[in-house]
Amino acid sequence: MDLKLTSIEPSPAERAAVDGLLGPPAGAAALRAERGGSVLRAQRHRLLPALWALVERVGHISPEGLGYVARRLGVPPAEAYGVASFYAVLPLAPMPTAHVAHVCVDLSCRLAGERSAELRARLAADPDTTVVDSPCLGLCERAPAALVSTPGAPPQHRLEAAPRREVAQRGDASLVLLRRVDVVDPTDLDAYRAHGGYAALRRAFDIGPTEVLREVLDAGLVGRGGAAFPTGRKWQAVAAQPARPHHLVCNADESEPGTFKDRVLMEGDPFAVVEAMTIAGFATGCEHGWIYLRGEYPLAARRLQDAIDAARAKGLLGADVMGRGLSFDIEVFRGAGAYICGEETAIFNSIEGYRGEPRSKPPFPVEVGLFGRPTVVNNVETLVNVLPIVQFGAAAYRRVGTESSPGTKLFCLSGPLVRPGTYEVPFGTTLRELLALAGGVVDGRPVRAVLLGGAAGSFVGPDRLDLPLTFEDTRAAGTTVGSGVVIVFDDRADLLDAVGRIAAFFRDESCGQCVPCRVGTVRQEEALVRLTARRDALDVPGSTAGDLQLLRDVGRAMRDASICGLGQTAWNAVESAIDGLDVFGDSSPEEGTE
Amino acid sequence: MFGAGGGTSSYKEVEDADVIVLWGSNARNAHPIFFHHVLAAVHRGARLFVVDPRRTETAQWADLWLGPDVGSDIALANTMARHILHLGLQHRAFIERATAGFDTFAASVEEWTLERGEAVTGVPGWAIAELAEAYARADRAQLCWTLGITEHHNATDNVLALINLALLCGHVGRYGSGLNPLRGQNNVQGGGDMGAIPNRLPGFQDLRDPEVLARVGALWGASLRPEPGLHLTAMFEAMGDGRLGALYVVGENPAQSEADSTHALERLAALDHLVVQDIMLTRTAQLADVVLPATAAWCEAEGTVTNSERRVQRVRKAVEPPTGARDDVAILCELAAALGRPLFSGVPSAAAVWEELRTVSPIHAGMSYERLEELGGIQWPCFDEHSLEPSFLHGRLWALEEAERGPRAPFSVVLDEPPVEALDDEFPLRLTTGRRLDSYNTGVQSGAFASPLRRAETIDVGPQDASRLGLREGEVVRVRSRRGAIEAPVRIDAGLRAGLVFMTPHFPDDIDVNVLTIEATDPRSGTAEFKAAAVRIEKLAAAATG
Amino acid sequence: MTTQPVEVARRTVALTVDGQLHHAAEGGTLLDVCRAAGVDTPTLCYGDTLTPRNACRVCVVELEGTRTLVPACSRKVEEGQVVHTDSERVRHSRKLVLELLGSSVDLSVTDGVAAWNERYGADPARFGPAAAPAAAGERDAAVTGEHHLPDPAVAATVAQPPKEDNPLYVRDYGKCILCYKCVDACGEQWQNTFAITAAGRGFSVRIATEFDVSLPDSACVYGGTCLAVCPTGALLPTAEFDLRRTGAWAPERQHATTTVCPYCGVGCNLTLHVQDNEIFKVSSPSDHSVTHGNLCIKGRFGYVHVQPPKRRGPDGPDR
Known part of the structure; x- marks a missing residue:
């Protein structure tokens, strides 16, 4: 491409940040023959990671830094700017201080009242810290929360929030999705295997992709990201597409205000995500798996990357998974502060290096998805459900939950509760039972309202506490399970x-x-x-x-x-x-x- | 090409091609809207190859750019041909049925190994091989060129070398495969089609064909002589040795557009009589004995022009011309009448000229003004008013019946011949010339509008030469060739390798690059070697530097 | 092999639009059917030379069996579709789109809007008085994710001073509806220069160069591909902008004549738009196989040598 590039050179730190990601640039050319065109344009999906690299290293994206990324990737500077300016955590001007505190101003943290104000005041008191408002950080059970970032080599990220809470139901034998969280060392592949890990993948290989699809279909699994689309049908549609390659995207852009359950899974049981994706890839003919992870989850990013590396080292990812001839690998792709990038087609644009704007449907992702190829997009929790389905069979899976909403569901409880956190309950559990699990409202105050499903969901009043939490019941009541958000407002809430x-x-x-x-x-x-x-x-x-x-x-x-x-x-x-x-x-x- | 003077394909076929080779063409800047068709193909998945000594804006779009030495195109083409032959990728059936002279040709390229090709052109052997294989293997391949092929002393051989490649691989005469010179001026194709070529009559009919001569002569009520006239460069030679004393120039600015302009000006000044018909008082017009002010043919008069895909299109009067300016047709007809040979009875008009042309030229016979209007122009040939021919030429070569195939398309043995002016210690730099996006030739038309892209003329040098010669961006230097010297500021262009420098002809009033260029001319096409002069760069005294 | 390829024959599908059965070629859109059937369908972001962006949503129709309305401009026809183009639901969304746009963007020179407002009963003033225009550069400096509490007294708009940073054309983004056509035309769909982008997010989205550098500092090559597709007059050649600004604009004294560009040999058709013997705009027919409506800087702006004051004739300068 004939790019018009700024002749001003990037700073050494900017150059190092970008080269660290993309490798050193080619040496001085003899100007006798050069490849470009489609070879160069095929690098576009590295745009957002390269912009991230600049921000992590120097704190913002300067015109020179942007120009250098544009030159290295053959992306027009205006397009790179359009992408950079789309994301809230990619500053385009220098930050005045060494640290930036992203202080959550969203619903659960607002409910923390004075403690929220105290946190902000404490962070703002540091002359080396700039405080910026942030939408929900996915730390609602630890409200009020802030994420303090310090660019550098390496960059540092520090959480400022209430102390971490272990899963309250820890050790409960009925747990399916959370059974290993806070029980098994999430950094230890052997520990994962000792607790049932990779049994599901083994069975998947034994029964073959068609049977895996049948199990998922028969289990009645539907998407946990909010839209509740039958997972098996999605998988079958992609598996049947002749166009190759197929892509698998794990939607881990958990940005719905009040949602944090996927973070708990990824931080607490990352190998489960990796194994579930491998099964999905096997069943749907995908060679490439992507985890689109929201940018504000540095710990989840590290845990997932470590798990992927460990799995690859053991032949559980790569060209010949478990020696069974499956080629499948996973790349973690970090979002950068855009709620819209949880929309499945916006994810595609974001990964491909375009603005994270949703695409018009049809065509649907199962036909034309990431890089224009058939693509499965599943939420983290949805994928993790695949493990018990494949390991124990659809019939066993259906023993919990209701006919139309089989299985268990993770709910994210926040607000003035005694034990806010992630809870796993069978579908059909009522809101009242769920609140009771969390110890009820602090000081026993009355519930004024509950927000179900997050910002995209709806409020219900205290008269609805006996609503069974199933897809069918909530739909009939004009509300939604959504992604499992339950934010409680007591009588003092505004x-x-x-x-x-x-x-x-x-x-x-x-x-x-x-x-x-x-x-x-x-x-x-x-x-x-x-x-x-x-x-x-x-x-x-x-x-x-x-x-x-x-x-x-x-x-x-x-x-x-x-x-x-x-x-x-x-x-x-x-x-x-x-x-x-x-x-x-x-x-x-x-x-x-x- | 094979008896027809035009590109063989349509723009739409370029969009539908699988491999596109732009050879000596900076289409991104010089033919921007043609390049849109190339880009459409690229986005569809076509592979683009660009052959150009400079890594131009066009080259930056290429999947592979090859940067040969200026004037080594034949060596490159012959090396490709040998490589294709050695891999057995030639189109045997096509060669057998539709071509002539293959064996001689094949023998002639045998010496062009990749190693030799690399040594002569400077392009790595792997790149030559990759281009050759991609071109030969493509189902549809387009080979397009511009002045990088034709502004050489051996321009015709350069073109023949490219034709050889197309014949070798069967990339002509089929939808999507073709050979296409991109025309530099809006009616250079049409001018030639109308017979403004020394050896042609309207419709590209051969002046030496007695049958044609008789038929056209009968239509014109005149007996026509089969002797060709002179092409432009031959005219200048004739002016030089006194054989030509009077010159009638219509819409051309040779005082500034000819190579070795110092020499050209002397010859124009020595004429007995110079008539210039133009829309501007050009530098040439300023030398004239008589100036005939003309209307701007594209917007102050009616008529037709023909583009690079042989599409004849209407030009129309949109604005009133300045007082005193007259339509070219009117001027010529009045002049003819004054000379005692009135061309038309009644009022001459573009429409009347066109109707006459349709009777003379079979390939234009089907193009009524109404049809041109209705169809958005028509590609020639168009033999009658009721049908259209395919968008590509020479489909006959693929006919299964020998009788339908007609004359065989000949391979040509072409020999590598470096530029006339070799580089030496005294003049060690290769100066080549080319165009910018927002300017046009000597700037007579394009100089009038305020272009934000426009920058004054510079001598463009690569970073290596700049550093070796100690040149800074903007520093004014003297550029000298054997014919003269000019001063120009330095611009450093990362797309130029060591030893290659570049200038444009756009600003002759300020910096006249043609003081430097060489008048070495291809005897067949009459084109001068604007693309290859030997120069050196001299630093000015410290006081004079910018 | 030597013959011209012919278009693949398309299957036809039958569908019902406003109770009438229609047959349409597979691959076509609901908009194609509406237009063929004479069903007047408002469009703003649709362009005949561009892939639909579905951004403005003014062409939405009701398609039975879908949860939401669908954009006619891009929804492909399918066998058995039942479409309503004038239902209460459709009228409501079209009205609101016109109100939302009309309340935030200057649509004074956008073709069709006045009639559509009347037809759908749109009242763009209902959101309150317009906020004061932004200062030059203010909207370009918006920080993504930074929230500013609305002023309850006024309705936010995109009003701002025009950008006049080059002699050839003016970017009057107070008239920009963000149809993305200029971005797509400058980008991959035609010109491939990518000088402009949509930058920012939400209501702060604006069409911009990188870091809002001026056009002469950007990658712009002034082919005016963007001007050709702009539906609202946000992008105008300076000559036309000045005629309008000075009040000299006189459509009754204008004519348009299509000819061929005087420069290189590609043969681009130029439509010269002339008022009082002066060219104020050059376009190209969007359905012409050579240009598809696109031109380069020379074709679009290189006409000045035939403009008044006319070039020198034998008796000196002429008008």
Whole structure:
């Protein structure tokens, strides 16, 4: 490509950071023959890792650093800029201090109240630290939380949060997904094997890919990322695609506010993720596995990479897995602060080195996915479910849960609970039982509301605590299991603040591609700010009735006409708060507007 | 090529090709919209090869760029041919049925081993082999070239060397495979098609063919003589030795566009009579005895032009010309009338000229103005108003019946011949010339608009030479050839290897590169060796440096 | 082998649009069917030479069996589809898209918008008075992920001063609806120069060069491929921008004539847009096989040598 590149050279640190990832540049050419074109363009998927390398080393992406990455990868500088500016944790200007503290301002951390303010004040008091607001860091059970990053060689990441909590159900014999977490050393492959590891892969080889597909299909496994699509059908569709190669993407971009269960799995049982992916690759004909991991999970990144390296060293990944002729390997790919990159097609763009904007469907990923090839995308928890299904068979798997929602589910409980954390329960467990597992609300205060499913989910009131948590029951009740978020609000909580935060979150995280979402999320937040201001007796234009009608009109267009799930769900929680929790009180005339 | 003077393919076929070779062409800058078709192919998965001494913007798109020495194209082509033959990748059936002279040709390239090719061209043998194999193995391959092939003293041989490759692999006469010279001017193809070539009549009909001569002569009511005229460079030679005393120049600026311009100016000045018909008072026009101001043919008058894919298209009047400027057709017709040979009865018009042409030229016979309008132009040949021919030429070569195949396409034995001016200790640098994206030839038209890309003329040198000669970016140096010297600021271009320097002809009023270029000319095509002069760079005294 | 390839014959599918049965070639889109059937369908980000981006969502239709509305411009026809183009749901989303765009972007010179607003009852003013325009460079400096609480008194917009950093064309991003057409045309779909990108995220997305450098410092080669596809007048040749700015714009004195470029031998068709014998814009027919609507800098802007004051005739400068 005929790139116009800046002639200004990168700093030695920037050069070292990029060369460290891409290898040293080719020596001075004799200018007699040179390869380029498709050979060079095939490097594009290394763009985001290269930008990450700059940020980890020098803290930001300078024009010179960007130019150097562009030159090394043959990516036009404008395109690289478009990508860099898409992500919230890739600063484009120097940070004024050595450390940057990403302080979570999302729902669970807001509920921590004064402790949240204290944390922020403490971090801000350090003259060497810059405090920036961050959406949910996935540390909700340890709220309030912050991630302090220090660029350098090597970069350092420090969590500032309440002490780590072990899985409360640790040792419970009924655990399926969490059974090894906090029991087995997550860095020890032998320990993993001693606790049942790699038995499922062995059986997969024994029964063959067709039988594996049948087990997964018969088990009734559906996706745990929120959309609840039957995993077996997805796998069959990819397995049947003639186009090669196939790709497997493990969606570990756990960014739904209030969600942290995938982190617990990846940190606590990384080999399970690796083994499950290997089975998925075997069953669907994928040679390449990718773990798209959210950038704010440095520990999970290390655990997964160590597990992959250990598995590869033992022949459990690579050209001939277990000597059974399977070629399969896994690469960890770090996201960089973009909720939208949890959308399956946005992941593809992000990995390929483009802006993480969702693609239009159809074509669906099973036909045209990563690098234009048939692709399986499964959430971490979904994949880990494959292990018991393949090891013990679909029939055994179906013994727990309900007919339509077989198996167990991980729930992420946060808010003012006695023991917040990740809980594994059979589908059909009620919300009340779940809250009881977590010790109930602190000080025994009454529940004012529960947010199910995260920002894209909906609020339910205390009258719904006996709702059985299954896909079918929540759907019938107009809410969702979603990714398993359960954020509890007690009677002291400011629900309007939470609703406002959700609106702000969607505005910040909208990729901006389609009009309903890009402008709709702005108009939604503006209307909520006006409504809140009126509650606080401030003078603002318009009327409550007008703003509520506006919210409904905009919300409906976002739900109907947005490209992807982000825009389509951006009004869910707000709507549920207005209609189900009556957050605007008796002054709310919404009944009259229906 | 094989009796037709035009590229054999259409742009759409380039999009549909599997391998595209751009040889001596910086199409990204010189033919930008043609390059869009190349890019469409590249994104579809086609492999692009670029052969150019400079690593140009075009070369940077290539899957493989080859940078031979200036003027070593025949050596490169012959080495490719031998490699193809030794791997047995030639298209035997095509060679057998449709070509002539294969055995002699094959013997002639036998000496061109990869090692010898590498030694002569400077391109590594592996790269030559890779290009040769890709070209030979492709189902559809396009070979396109520009002035890097034709602005040499042996331009015709260069073209023949490329034709040999196409014949060897059967890459001509089929959809998607072809040989395509990219034309430098909007109607250089059309001008030739209309007969503005010394040995041709309209429709590229051979002046020496008695049958043609008789038919056209009858149409024109004149007896035509079969002697060819002179091409441009031959005219300048004739001016030099006094055989040519009067010159009528239409829309050309030879005072600045000819190689060795000092010499060219002397010859123009020595003419008895010079008439210039142009839209601008060019440098040439300033020397003229009579200037005939003309309308801009592309927007102040009606007519047709023909592009590099042989597509005849309408030009139309969009704006009023300046007072006093007259349509070329009107000027020529009035001049003819004044000379006692009126060309038309009635009012001459572009449409009338076109209708007359359709009766003279069989390949244009089917192109009414209405059809040209309706179809967005028509590629020649177009023999009647009711049909269209395939988008490629020479399909006959693939006919299974010998009678339908017509004359065989001949291989040519072409010998490597370095540029006329060899490098030596006195003039150790190879100066080659080329075009920039936002400028055009001597800048008569392109100089008027404010281009943000435009920068003044420079002498472009590679980093190695710059460092060896102690040159800084922007430093003004003297560039000297055996014919003269000019001063120009240095620009360092990382795409130039040691020993190769580059300039453009765009700014002759400021820095006239043609003071340096050599008038060594190909006797068959009349093209001068603009691409290869020997020069040296002299540092100016410290006070004068930038 | 020597013959011209012919297009593969396409199967046809039958589908129902607004209660009428239609037959359409497989591979076509719902928009194709709508247009063939004379069903007026608003489009903004759709371009006949570009792959649909599905960004504006103004062409959405209701397709039975799908949860959400679908964009007509890119949804392929399938056997048995039942499509509604004027249902209450469709009208609602189209109205809202027009309101959301109209309230945040200057659509004053966008073809069709006034009529669509009327047809769908769109009231872009309903979100409140427009916020004050951003200062030059302010929107380009937005930091991704940084939240600013909205001002409850006004509706946010993308209003900002035009960027005039080169003599050939103006980027008036207050009129930009982010249809991505300029980015796609400058990028892989045509020009492959990649001088511009969508930068930032959400409402802060803007079309930008790297680090917002000026066009002359960017990779731009001024082919104007972007100008040709811009649907809203956000990208205009300076000559046209100035005519409009000075109030001299007079469509009734304009004509457009298609001819061939005077420069290299590729043979690009140029449509010269002329007012009072002066060329103010050059385009190329998007359906022409040589250019597909694209030009290089010389074709797009290299006409100045025939502009007034006309070049010197025998009696001196002429107009």
